[in-house]
Amino acid sequence: MITDDYGRPVTSMRIQVNTTCNFKCFFCHMEGTGVHSEKMTPDEIERIVEIGHKMGVNKIKFTGGEPLLRNDIVEIVRRTRKHIDGDISMTTNGFMLPVYAEALKAAGLDRVNISFHSLERESFQFITGTDSMDKVIEGIKAAKKAHFDPIKLNFVVLKGVNEDQVQRLVNISAILGVRVQFIEYETTREGINSEDFQRYHIDLNPFENEISKSAVEIKHNILHNRPRYIVQTENGYADVEFVKPMMNSDFCNHCTRIRVTSTGLLKPCLMRSDNYIDILKEIKNENSEEKLTDIYLKAVRSREPYWKENYENSGKVLRTVQGYNGN
Template sequence: MLQDRFGRTIDYLRVSVTDRCDLRCSYCLPARFTQFEEPSHWLTFAEIERVVAAFVRLGVQRVRLTGGEPLLRRNLPALAAQLKALGLRDLSLSTNATQLAKYAQSLKAAGVNRINVSLDTLDRQCMQDITGRDALAQVMAGLAAARAAELSPIKLNMVAMKGVNEAEIEAMADFALSNGYILRLIEAMPLGDTGRNAQFLELGAVRERLVERYQLVPQALELGGGPARYWQTPDGSAQIGFITPRSQHFCATCNRVRLTVDGTLYLCLGQESTVELRPLLRSGISDTELDAVIIAAIELKPERHEFNEQPTKLIRFMSQTGG
């Protein structure tokens, strides 16, 4: 098993397959940004498979495919099948669901276990304001296709923003609970100017309201190995998760690292500690050497982020890191 110098076991790898997206969420990707990574710098499917295979050899059993919007990467289900064949216990996908209606069945057939869908609002105009596109109908069609394909669980990721979609939280919770989805409320993170300009909303008071509204109780069961703290209805049939990187950070239990589309291994979402794998892969590094590089890289993983202490520290924005 991979362990860092703080005793944390690293068993979760997030793999970004593209930094491009068909939405421009206000907290993630600048509206006029065009400086995307050159396709020649993207890791090929074979290179991604090789890196993931190394992590699997070192004990990692959870992989999540991310972006940008991962379903914009051509033939993504084929990559999912390649990775699943490595023996992964859990292969998941994060998506904005605009393309999901086309790919839900093939993703399920390829071995994707579950999906997270970014959905910040159920209001058509609010979605256009946040994302720059009138895409609510496409997202809803994607969710329906995911249910039909029996992808499960389906989690809805809602970045809660003060004065933007704050008033919709209860409606989103009602929607999720009545349709069998798991709602996860997320505090905006200060990554790049997009993240810093988001209207930060601390989730403590929101949690108290929802706990009272639905009579929620803390849930000990792990739902995917991520940072969310889950609460459930009294009968255990529905859950709501809270991801609070700023008001109640979870760095002491962080179990993940991130591989970007250009082969950069990020050891922390909130720090700049990185290792460049693409040059090594393209210079003929052996599997044994690659394993050693990854083991050494994990030693660089910082103890914690500094979102509150240094909110202007990070220039890169969310879609460049892979979420």
């Protein structure tokens, strides 16, 4: 197991397999990469997975864009499973899961995160730019039928758009037998005072405090030390997570993830774009495993908690965000 200079083990890898998507979610950060048209081949992705695994990575998540727009996505999962005996997952908008769910499961995919940011058709269309709610619901059903476990619904909470749906989704998740993941609207330090962030960001602490009152059990994920609640509802038990990255040093201090962009760049932190390291170029040049390993280790050494305690501008900038408590 490899650790960075802050003592954080790197055990998971998040791989962006493309940057195209059939949805137009207005808050999509495209894994912090901007939009690129290039994408790696299954061979190249497998090689990066292989290097990461030898350095202690045993958890892979595929993202996009929309990963299921790649017609070779099942092959990519199958190749990954050859090297990873831990968890392999995917974040998807669910639109194409009825087509791919069974094949992905057979190839070795363990679980899926399905983006589902609204229970109401109008706000769903506003967020995604599509009238595809019914198709996503079909995707959730297909994921259940394929026996992915767990199935997570990713729900970015947006002020004035869907925050009134939080408790309803908890109740519905209990009926469906899926986990719900409430995600804080996030941005970089430079984006905190932007019009969109000030308009849509909302503090998740009040929601978490209220939901925790009904918890019969409280857990914490290793990744980001995220709280997770087993909650008693009128429809049975719900499984609820909160993802609160903004100004959260505890979140960063428990980050075990390294990222790979669709163009084959190692990205040590989602929120930074100034320390990419190109591993794909070296793979294309058929460099030795020793050289590839050195490049990977360089990326690990470049990791740094984005929201560190005592960040020098915390008193000047970070407290402008609603709910920031100085931690």
